[in-house]
Amino acid sequence: MNINLTLFGQMVTFAFFVWFCMKYVWPVIIEAMDERQQKIADGLDAAERAMRDLESAQSQASDQMQVAKQEAAGIIDQANKRAGQIVEEAKQQAIAEGDRLKVAAAAEIDQELNRAREELRGAVAGLALAGAERVLEASVDDAANRALVEQLAAQL
Amino acid sequence: MAGENPASTTEYIQHHLQNLVYGLHPENGWSLAHSAEEAAEMGFWAVHVDSMAWSIGLGLLFCWIFRSAATRATTGVPRGLLNFVELVVEFIDSSVKDSFHGNNKMIAPLALTIFVWIFLMNFMDLLPVDLIPSLLSLAGVNYQKVVPSTDPNITMGMALAVFVLMLYYSIKIKGSGFVAELTMHPFNHWAFIPINLFMETVGLLAKPFSLGLRLFGNMYAGEMIFILIAMMFAAGAGTGLVAGGLNAQLFGEYTNGWFWLIIFTLVVGVCWLNLKGRVSTIKTVLLCMIFMALGGGVFALGGGLMQWGWAVFHILVITLQAFIFMVLTVVYLSMAHEEH
Numbered sequence: 001m002n003i004n005l006t007l008f009g010q011m012v013t014f015a016f017f018v019w020f021c022m023k024y025v026w027p028v029i030i031e032a033m034d035e036r037q038q039k040i041a042d043g044l045d046a047a048e049r050a051m052r053d054l055e056s057a058q059s060q061a062s063d064q065m066q067v068a069k070q071e072a073a074g075i076i077d078q079a080n081k082r083a084g085q086i087v088e089e090a091k092q093q094a095i096a097e098g099d100r101l102k103v104a105a106a107a108e109i110d111q112e113l114n115r116a117r118e119e120l121r122g123a124v125a126g127l128a129l130a131g132a133e134r135v136l137e138a139s140v141d142d143a144a145n146r147a148l149v150e151q152l153a154a155q156l
Numbered sequence: 157m158a159g160e161n162p163a164s165t166t167e168y169i170q171h172h173l174q175n176l177v178y179g180l181h182p183e184n185g186w187s188l189a190h191s192a193e194e195a196a197e198m199g200f201w202a203v204h205v206d207s208m209a210w211s212i213g214l215g216l217l218f219c220w221i222f223r224s225a226a227t228r229a230t231t232g233v234p235r236g237l238l239n240f241v242e243l244v245v246e247f248i249d250s251s252v253k254d255s256f257h258g259n260n261k262m263i264a265p266l267a268l269t270i271f272v273w274i275f276l277m278n279f280m281d282l283l284p285v286d287l288i289p290s291l292l293s294l295a296g297v298n299y300q301k302v303v304p305s306t307d308p309n310i311t312m313g314m315a316l317a318v319f320v321l322m323l324y325y326s327i328k329i330k331g332s333g334f335v336a337e338l339t340m341h342p343f344n345h346w347a348f349i350p351i352n353l354f355m356e357t358v359g360l361l362a363k364p365f366s367l368g369l370r371l372f373g374n375m376y377a378g379e380m381i382f383i384l385i386a387m388m389f390a391a392g393a394g395t396g397l398v399a400g401g402l403n404a405q406l407f408g409e410y411t412n413g414w415f416w417l418i419i420f421t422l423v424v425g426v427c428w429l430n431l432k433g434r435v436s437t438i439k440t441v442l443l444c445m446i447f448m449a450l451g452g453g454v455f456a457l458g459g460g461l462m463q464w465g466w467a468v469f470h471i472l473v474i475t476l477q478a479f480i481f482m483v484l485t486v487v488y489l490s491m492a493h494e495e496h
Contacts, residue, residue: 002196003309004179006204010211010313011320017215017273022265025222029245030264032229039231 125153165387172285172383175204175307176299190298204307211304214276218269244272248482255486258493260325263486270314271482277305278375278474282467284420285382291417305375305477308368315368318485322363325492333495363488367481374477378470385462422447 128149170192177195178188179202188205189195195202225241234242248268256263280303289300304310326334338356339349423444430440 002199003312004198004200004202004204006202006207006307006309007313007316009203009208010310011317013208013212013215014269014273014314014317017219018262018266018269020219021222021269022262025219025226026245026265026268028226029222029229029242030249032231033242033246035231036234 121153121156124156125149128152168387169380169383171299172289173301174299175301176206176297177202178205179203204301204309206299206301207304207307207310210280210302211273211277211310214280214304215273218272218276222268222272244268251483252486255483256490256493258329258490260489260493263489266321266489267482267486270485271478274305274314274371274481275475275478277303277310278478280304281306281375281378281382281470281474284463285379285386287417287420294414303375303379305371306379308372311372311375312364312368314481315364315371318367318488319364322360322488322492325489329493330495363484367484367488371477371481374473378466378473381466382463382470385466419447419450 129146132145132149174192174195176188177198178186179195179198180186181189181194181198184194189198189202221237222241225238228238230238245268248271249264252264252267283302288302292300301307326337330337338360339352341352341356343352426435426440426443426447429435430437435443
């Protein structure tokens with residue numbers, strides 16, 4: 001063991017390296033590591049928060065869906081009811097209209113029938129008279145015959 | 157490299173334990189020492205050039221790696237080097253927070269510097285003992301000790317620097333309380349002041365000495381075992397091709413440094429190819445054994461395996477010693493900050 005100047009050389013060198021490390025190495029690395037740690041912690045926090053937000057949003061959405069479903073069911077029900085009503089009303093109207101048309105048609109038919117009967121009666125009377133005139137060729141008491149014929153015609 | 161006679165074995169060991177010294181020689185003035193005797197004659201006014209160069213170089217390597225990571229530090233996703241550096245920094249930070257409760261911005265960077273720097277210095281121990289000294293001896297450098305932490309000057313230098321910090325903070329934080337701690341503890345009576353002072357001073361001085369000598373002792377012993385195992389390479393030389401290896405056939409007693417380098421490169425190359433998946437593991441083991449047998453014979457093969465085994469164990473030692481030095485520094489400085 002020979003102690004010599006190397007001892008002091010090493011002390012000075014040591015001091016220099018410690019100073020260098022303290023000044024240019026340690027703080028830089030530690031700072032970067034701390035910052036990264038902070039960033040990671042923040043990131044994890046944010047992720048957790050986002051997860052919670054997502055969960056609440058999902059439950060909210062499902063709630064709203066439920067409400068909407070109920071509303072839709074109500075609306076469909078109402079619409080069904082209304083449709084039934086409309087169909088019923090239309091049926092009633094159609095029946096009424098049909099009846100009315102039937103009555104009108106019947107009345108018209110009656111009128112026509114009567115008119116035809118009248119015409120026929122007139123025509124029959126004329127024909128009968130003409131026929132009788134031809135037959136008799138004589139001028140018989142027109143008035144008395146007419147009464148007779150009309151009586152006949154009325155039996156038609 | 158030495159043969160089998162004890163004198164050259166001793167020489168080999170001594171050569172390995174001699175620093176490259178630059179100092180004030182009584183006759184030659186400021187110069188590089190050309191022998192161990194010259195180095196010893198220089199006394200205090202000398203510098204271990206190799207220890208200082210490796211220690212400063214490794215310190216600069218530490219600064220460069222960590223500084224380049226620091227300039228790339230982002231709050232985003234860390235990659236590659238930054239990841240590794242942050243791992244180390246976090247480890248140091250948690251260790252310091254565990255044992256230091258005061259408020260001092262210098263402790264953590266100090267601990268980081270100590271841990272990484274000492275680890276790097278210790279790591280030099282894992283390089284093959286002869287590799288760098290042989291290469292440098294080819295370049296004309298006589299002596300080279302590549303592990304700075306096997307030099308007591310280096311370890312004690314750091315320990316004394318820590319001691320200075322301990323004294324500084326004790327006085328700064330406690331003021332007169334520090335004097336009271338030295339004189340009125342453990343026996344709180346004025347009559348015991350001399351005894352207290354003696355005991356506390358011894359306790360105080362023991363801290364830097366134990367700190368520096370523990371690291372020195374561990375690394376020195378580890379290095380010594382590497383050197384002793386390394387001699388087994390040489391011990392095999394000169395006993396035939398199978399036992400002594402090709403080197404003895406080619407070079408006789410005087411093995412050329414280049415030969416070791418080629419064998420070393422071959423073995424490392426095969427291992428590398430195995431890692432890349434080009435060569436199967438069984439082939440790798442066989443090839444390595446053949447290369448080692450050619451290079452150094454059976455002893456060398458055994459030596460190589462022992463080197464490897466000791467190196468694996470030593471990985472634990474070098475890390476542990478760096479960690480212990482760091483933790484004790486933090487604990488001592490923590491004690492300097494605490495009022496009793």
